[in-house]
Amino acid sequence: MNEHDQAGLARLRDGWISGGAAFELAPAEWKEVAAASNADEQERRLLAIAAQALDVALRPAAPKTLKRRPPLPVLALPMLPERLRPLLRAALKYAADMRLKTRVAALVASRGFVLHPMDWMPTATDQESPDIYAPWIDWQAGADSEKQSRREHLTAETWDDFYPAARRSALVDLRRSTPALARTLIETKGASEPAEVRLALIELMRFGLSADDVPFLKSLSADRSGKVRDMAGRLLARLGEHGNPTEGGSEDPIAELAAFIEEGKSGFIRRRTTYAPIKPKSQAQQARRADLFASCYFGDLVVRFGKTEPDFIGAWQFGVDDGADLFLVRMIAVSGSDAAVACLADLLVAAGGRLALLVLQLMLRLDGGRMRALIRQILNDAQNLAALNLVEGAEAGWLEWGDLANGKTLSALRAAVSGDNDVTKRNTEQYLETIGFLASAATAEKLIGDIVAAGLPPASPSLSLLRLNAALTENQSAR
Incomplete structure (x- = not known):
């Protein structure tokens, strides 16, 4: 016109x-x-x-900048049944941010379904959603060609047939099943990628990390990106390959960090070595100590004292300096070996109380068993319930009724919903949302009845995820 x-x-x-x-x-x-x-x-x-x-x-002509998008990819799992979508939308509406909405999607995926795209879609930069949504993430990122977003096998020949999210998911699967093949692909195809893409690929080496990866990781010491070199160095440190991560300069940062740690003895009959942080004398010293913990590798520090990683962890005097405790745990999280992480997690969970919360810094390194042990420890002590909202990477739908009833959590929830303190009630509603993600279907159904009987209104939005969780059980035999 x-x-x-x-x-x-x-x-x-x-x-x-x-x-x-x-x-x-x-x-x-x-x-x-x-x-x-x-x-x-x-x-x-x-x-x-x-x-x-x-x-x-005489309709107006489409702008030349308008691009035709391919159809939304069909995912490998069936769509959530229509009758459950109202419950789903209620749970998504109550979820306050994208992280919590992603947890709703993860719970549904754990029961064998995906969400309707009109109810929820991952963003183009989402790396936390279940792997089943990788084709949708690539579609959101603007995948506009006719090539498939996912093929059956990722190889050097099909590398370019995978969009980024689907490729990442395929590489993670390969690192878990055939780590050598995944390493070869990252080495050969990643070299030509931009620095931020290379960094993301190298980060995937943490899956299935083993001594076979050492030569490749050492070769990255010549990479043109400082972030890639640092990531490779931390992965090498997890494998026991020690070396000063600080480039340039004549000072030894490990010796400087060791000077902030005091070696002592304890016990009258059976003497054992202990290590305790020395209190900094100024704000400048405190800041320097924090920088050293963040930049040095745990293995190098342990070698400096002539100990093994588990021995050093066992000798550390937790509780002397809360700041130093946090720095040490973070240091082990990024550069400690798997054995060191497991040893530290077991020690902190066994200690309970405030120390158990330090395990939250290790979340990305914990296996499923230790993650569950931590959550049970949190639930056992009602004083630490706020830490539930900080838990990342936990599995959905495993928490049993005994895990709630055996500790102080259930009685604390009952008291909170029946009381007059509005702040406590709001906090309790957040805990119910997290428990709604962790609970089994049977536990979710039982908890709804228990909390409503204690005084929470049956229509409370905080029960939305628990209701969805409980309703999903009826569909397991229908899949």
């Missing part, structure tokens, strides 16, 4: 709006169609022609 046509239609519209006839304003071709009729019929015919022109015949 050109400007002349638009101007003509505008004159007709203005004539009708003002209540007058528009026949004399019509184009000559339109008058021929309407001329043989009476005045009222002429106006009706003109109106029909104008509507046809505006709505059908």
Whole structure:
């Protein structure tokens, strides 16, 4: 439709709006169609022609910047049944941010379903959603060619047939099943990628990390990206390959860090070595100590004291300096071996109380068993319930009723919903949301009845995820 046509239609519209006839304003071709009729019929015919022109015949051309998108990929799991979508939408509405909404999607995926795209979609940069959504993430990122977003096998030949999210998911699977093949792909295909992509690929080496990866990781010491070199160094440190991570300079950062740690002895009959942090004398020293813990590798520090990693962890005097405890745990999380992480996690969980919360810093390194042990420890002590909202990477749908009833959590939840403290009630509603993700279907159903009996309104939005969880059980045999 050109400007002349638009101007003509505008004159007709203005004539009708003002209540007058528009026949004399019509184009000559339109008058021929309407001329043989009476005045009222002429106006009706003109109106029909104008509507046809505006709505059908003369639609504006699409902008040249507009791109045609391929259809939304079909995922490998069935869509959530229609009858459960109202429960799902209620749970998503109550979830306050993208992290919590992703947890809802993870719970549904654990029961064998995916969400309807009109209810929820992952973002283009999402790396936390279940792997089943990788094709949707790539679609959101603008995958606009006809190639498949996922093939059966990732190889050097099919590398470019995978979009980023699907490729990442395939590489994680390969690192768990055939780590050597995944390493070869990362080495050969990742070299030509930009620095941020190379960094993301090297980070995947943490899955299935073993001594076979050492030569490749050492070769990255010449990588042009400092972040890639640092990531490779931390992965090497987890494998027991020690070396000063600080580039340049004549000072030894490990010796400087060791100077902030005091070696002592304890026990009268059976003497054993202990290590305790020395209190910094100034803010500058405190900041320097924090920088050293963040930049040095745990293995190098242990070697400096002539100990093994488990021995050093066992000798550390937790509770002397809370800041130093946190720095040490973070240090082990990024550069300690798997054995060191397991040893530290077991020690902190066994200690309970405030120390158990330090395990939250190790979340990405914990196996499923230790993760569950930590959550049970948190539930056992109602004083630490706030830590539930900080738990990352936990499995969905495993928490049993005994895990709640055997500790102090259930009685604390009952007391909170029956009391008059609004702040406590709001916090309790957040805990119920987290438990709704962790609980089994049977536990979710039982907890709803228990909390409602204690005084929480049956229609409370905080029960949304628990309701969805409980309802999902009926579909397991129908899949």
